[in-house]
Amino acid sequence: MIETFGLTKRFGSLTAVDDLTTRIDGEIFGLLGPNGSGKTTTVKMLTTLLTPTAGDAHICGYSVREHPRDVREHISYVPQDMAVDPKLTGRENVVFFGKLYGIPRPRDAAEEALARMGLLERADDLVRTYSGGMRRRLELAQALVHDPSVLFLDEPTIGLDVAGRRKIWEHIIGLKERGMTVFVTTHYMDEADHACDRVGIIDRGKVIVTETPGMLKASVCRDIVLIRSDDRFKGTFPEGVTFLGRTGNELRFEVEDGDEAVLVLSRLFAENGMDIRSVSVRKPTLDDVFLSLVGEQDEQTAFDLTRFRTMLRRR
Numbered sequence: 001m002i003e004t005f006g007l008t009k010r011f012g013s014l015t016a017v018d019d020l021t022t023r024i025d026g027e028i029f030g031l032l033g034p035n036g037s038g039k040t041t042t043v044k045m046l047t048t049l050l051t052p053t054a055g056d057a058h059i060c061g062y063s064v065r066e067h068p069r070d071v072r073e074h075i076s077y078v079p080q081d082m083a084v085d086p087k088l089t090g091r092e093n094v095v096f097f098g099k100l101y102g103i104p105r106p107r108d109a110a111e112e113a114l115a116r117m118g119l120l121e122r123a124d125d126l127v128r129t130y131s132g133g134m135r136r137r138l139e140l141a142q143a144l145v146h147d148p149s150v151l152f153l154d155e156p157t158i159g160l161d162v163a164g165r166r167k168i169w170e171h172i173i174g175l176k177e178r179g180m181t182v183f184v185t186t187h188y189m190d191e192a193d194h195a196c197d198r199v200g201i202i203d204r205g206k207v208i209v210t211e212t213p214g215m216l217k218a219s220v221c222r223d224i225v226l227i228r229s230d231d232r233f234k235g236t237f238p239e240g241v242t243f244l245g246r247t248g249n250e251l252r253f254e255v256e257d258g259d260e261a262v263l264v265l266s267r268l269f270a271e272n273g274m275d276i277r278s279v280s281v282r283k284p285t286l287d288d289v290f291l292s293l294v295g296e297q298d299e300q301t302a303f304d305l306t307r308f309r310t311m312l313r314r315r
């Protein structure tokens with residue numbers, strides 16, 4: 001459904017997407033990466049909104065370069081800030097999209113799309129009375145009205161509460177089960193972990209790994225030790241302890257045996273005159289994989305990422 005061949009985009013001297021070759025079919029594929037790593041540029045090329053500098057992508061067999069119109073007929077793209085008109089009803093919004101697409105029976109198609117998103121009961125209410133989660137589902141209904149084969153979603157659950165996020169993912173998984181290919185960007189690792197069949201991790205334009213979440217976590221199969229301390233550690237860490245990075249005052253380590261490493265590290269910190277606020281051990285998550293691959297060891301980056309996540313939660 002989606003095939004890319006050396007897909008590349010340069011902006012002047014900056015290579016925003018670097019030689020991406022991949023194949024995605026009948027699955028939910030999550031593209032994860034830090035800010036500015038090239039996610040949106042990738043999606044924009046795949047949805048024909050940006051022309052590649054080099055390489056090509058085929059969507060449902062059509063080249064984004066040669067046949068962008070055919071590509072558009074087979075896809076839908078839901079950006080982060082898609083427009084729904086709050087002064088219209090849900091149904092009117094979806095019918096309007098159906099008419100924009102020029103499909104034969106927009107009312108019938110809207111009815112079906114609204115039903116698929118569980119919105120029929122509220123379809124004739126004004127959108128301004130909808131919750132955030134309902135608006136998001138309405139955007140998905142708009143995107144489904146012309147029955148696309150491939151759906152592109154940019155941060156589909158941003159700003160939603162836990163229940164709203166879960167519901168959106170249930171619907172996205174339902175779409176995949178009906179045969180749709182879904183390409184999604186997200187910052188929420190836990191969501192990618194639960195919902196995506198495969199994830200690609202992109203860093204500075206390069207997709208550095210494409211795997212199932214399970215395989216990725218298995219690649220960081222050792223225990224994770226988290227130590228909070230306000231003091232700076234200046235020594236060297238013992239053999240068998242890999243320092244993964246620091247976020248705020250939390251240091252992360254990858255170790256063979258968490259319980260044993262906690263004792264060793266606690267002693268080492270005490271010897272260096274450091275106060276420890278808390279220590280914990282856990283199994284690796286997709287977050288750990290991401291941080292170990294993308295290498296969030298620079299404090300400034302760590303701060304920015306934390307701040308960005310906080311900002312996302314507030315939206």
Ligand SMILES: Nc1ncnc2c1ncn2[C@@H]1O[C@H](COP(=O)(O)OP(=O)(O)OP(=O)(O)O)[C@@H](O)[C@H]1O
Nearest residue numbers: 011014015016033034035036037038039040041042
């Ligand atoms: N039109 C443009 N002109 C010049 N540079 C651009 C343009 N669009 C994007 N870039 C640069 O290309 C790089 C990749 O940007 P992109 O928006 O694809 O990243 P992203 O992974 O989607 O980031 P975010 O998570 O912040 O949305 C960034 O360095 C960005 O500044």
